[in-house]
Amino acid sequence: MNHVKRGKACIFNHENFNPNLDLKPRAGTSKDRDNLYMRLRELDFDVTYFNDLTFNELNTEIIKLASEDHSDHDCVLVALMSHGDDGILYAKDQQYKPEKLWSHFTSDQCPTLAGKPKLFFIQACQGDRLDAGTTMLPRITETDSPSAVAYKIPTHADFLIAYSTVPGKITFIT
Template sequence: MVNENLEDVGDAWGNPSSSVAPYVIAKMSVDATSAYYNMNHPKRGIALIFNHEEFGVGGLKQRAGTAVDCENLNEQLKTLGFEVKVYNNMNYTDLNYVVEDVAQLDHSENDCFLMAILSHGELGIIYAYDCQYKLESLWSKFTADRCPSLAGKPKIFIVQACQGDKLDAGVTMSRTEVDGTPMQSYRIPTHADFLIAYSTIPGYYSWRNTTRGSWFIQSLCEELKINGKKLDFQTILTFVARRVAVDYESNVPGDNLMHKQKQIPCVTTMLTRLIVFPDKQ
């Protein structure tokens, strides 16, 4: 262990504000030094898609085009071996019940877990049919202490929603020069092995075509179709970001403010290894 004989202290003023989490022992699914997550369990895992097109709160507009996103994402996740469950226009109580139920399942035979949310949003919040909520209220149910059968396994969250109302006009680039051993037990933080991929950066608008679907989900599905079983997921998300950043520009000719705007996805990762989705035997 690094610094095992030296004293460590926290970079914070005062004492920790939260109580110490209970000590939990979970079954090890991969060696501590492995560069890749173990994707050789009998099943790939469960994927939840919460698709919101209609809303009954806050005067929120219908999300035309999200059905296409949902259908395409469903197809690509099934191709990768996920057991996909789709839920449309759920209120928060029912949505939270579904998530609680899945978090309490035994995921011992699964490689990983994935949740996708397609909805309206603002900075720090997402909308269900009837109210707003924080994403943390969902992903926190899958931490290693609360869902031990997913400890040490990747937990992926995909969020297609605005994170604010700022617009990105972009910058024009001019041409220039382009310069097999036995495994020893180990401990991990309870919040390790999460990846949250947002369609846009905090504070900014997220674009959706009313016919073809959102830029982010379109790009994600295209990359999964091409590279889903060849490249690691973090690299795939990098190529998704490139697609969104380079290939898309808003088309709102009747509104000078909204016309020709850009977008860049944002990924928050607590992953400790690379994710690859090989074919199941």
């Protein structure tokens, strides 16, 4: 990454939810938010965080971030900490599909990020089952990547979308 700035990072932290959603507060999430904020600052990101936004407020901030000029930035990073379930996330007031987070950052809608990493980290459950894990032995692998002279990237190229757990499983917070 060799631009003038590392890039913008937005943290969307949800601890409390409207009573009609019947969701418990996410105790400990403010500590996770603060830790992430500090790590991202250490990595030279321009970091902003938001707490307990409604879906409309969250969507407004996402659209605002996507519409900025990222020409001098290496990448953009969005972190969401909330409740979730299989294929859904929760804002303070309603559920929504995770795609709503990254749909505004495609190369046709956000050309100043075309060819640059768009990083999305989601700390949310994707179900209610516990992952018991497995024991692995270390192994060494080699990867070769062929180079191409000319190529075309799809509109959803250069995305990294990382969840803190796999579909159907719960996630842990501090």
